Amino acid sequence: MVHEAFNFPGFVANEDDSSNKDFEGDAEELPYLYSKPSHAARHFEELLEDGEQELYSGCTKFSKLAFLVRLYHIKCMCGVSDKTFEMILELLCDAFKHAKISASLHDAKRIIRKLGIAYKKIDACLNDCMLYQGSDQELSRCKRCGTSRWKQKTRRNSIVWINVVVKKNGKPQAAKVFRYFPLVPRLQRMFMSSKTSVDMLWHKKGPNSDGFLRHQRDGEAWKAFDRRYTHFSGDPRSVRLALASDGFSPFGNLSSRYSIWPVILIPYNLPPWSCMKPSSFLLSMINPGPKMPGNDIDIYLQPLIDELKQLWGGVDTYDASEKKTFKMHAALMWTINDFPGLGNLSGWNTYGGRACPTCNLDAESKRLTFSQKWCFMGNRRFLNQGHRFRQDRVRFDGKVEVRGPLVTLSGGDILRQLDNVHVKLGKVQTEAGKRARGQQAALQDESPCKKRSIFFELPYWEYNLLRHNLDVIHIEKNVCDNIIYTILNDSGKSKNNLKARKDLQLIGSRRELWPREDGKYPTVIFSMSNSQKDVFLRNLKIVVFSDGHSSNISCCVDLQQ
Structure with missing residues (x-):
């Protein structure tokens, strides 16, 4: 891996020896590697030594x-914790x-860090207003909300309570830290290996x-x-990327004070059977604190946008396959997310009567009085003109x-809708000093657009035919749950309940399903009887799926209940 990454056939003897012809040729081919020749050459030399040195005399495996x-x-x-790992190293020695x-552990990390897989730690405002980077790197307070950059604890003086900055080894500790994994080095590394460089042309x-x-190459977008x-x-070496986002708890404990909002890039150049996993392109990790409201994610996407512009x-x-340097270009084709994530990344308000970004302002919605949910009744317009429905x-x-069906809005149409949208980033504070969850200032034109998406800073984003995709797994799971519980007539989770029947009556639809005066309602043809439920659940109990196609659903079946 080291040989291919640095493209050196052998050991670098002396970086100060200007008469070394091999060294001069490599420097011409890799100017970006030798922008700091002493640093890069020294690290490569040490990696080569560690990679060629036997673990012990006669060891050929490691x-x-x-x-x-x-x-x-x-x-x-x-x-494994750092302390435990250090004790293991001491025992092995x-x-x-x-x-x-x-x-x-310090020596181990010093060696591993030279492989170039480290991340950048960027201090962030506690209210998600800004990142302390660039010209703002030396600030001690947020320039938007005035919140201190540093973690503080309260001490009681003889008279008053005072806030004291928390320090470690004499340095103040940041209140919030953003961990960013640079994209450019990892894309470069894929071409530095002779195997993956060929796969990138697939x-x-x-x-x-x-x-x-x-x-995806067969699609119109x-x-x-x-x-x-x-x-x-x-x-053909130009890289096409998709950004996938979702939330997960890294420690398997939802009560943990740490929160990670991962952003993963998927390179479409690689074949589907490639061993390169999308998780190797994890871009960002944000901790500590709860999940961010929708507009605040743009603050943490800024480093990614800067790299994509580059x-x-x-x-x-x-x-490595061509044995020469080239200009690598990359573009973000679209995002992949669940429905709330679509609202965070696109800026469209996915709550309320205009939640559908495709229907946009032409959405035909109705609030169900008894179910307390929004219902979208205009879906028949997408059917063929002769359809009986x-x-x-x-x-x-x-x-x-x-x-007829709606005309898809272009990026220019969306930007024109956003002309009068002005959003203040960061957590919104109410008059009482408490955070109003997910609230933003009301727009004068009542537009459902919450913000101008940061992706429009990319020069090509406006002209992309497909900017945001919904993750089908989330949708299929929710639809499957609703269908199963409705067919089984589960009293707690079925959608075929008294509230739904009352809403049908209020709308004036399907008179045969309206509830009676005593509060009871007629059964529907798709509801299972007890004997039918027994057959259905017994089949689920014994069914066997191919590996990876389903969870162990037999464990979820309780024939007694």
């Missing part, structure tokens, strides 16, 4: 570097005197000509991007649907 990386990988995967094992080989959608930006699509212009990268008044809202 080198000093390989053993340390494997050991540190176990620490990360199993959640005592037990195997002749083995080349790091004596301390999407251009054997294009699909039968009209079936098997890969991909093809339209190619037609518009020929300088980008002309080089990648659009091109970054010098070494191609368009003329069906009884089973819907008593109207005939004659409208």
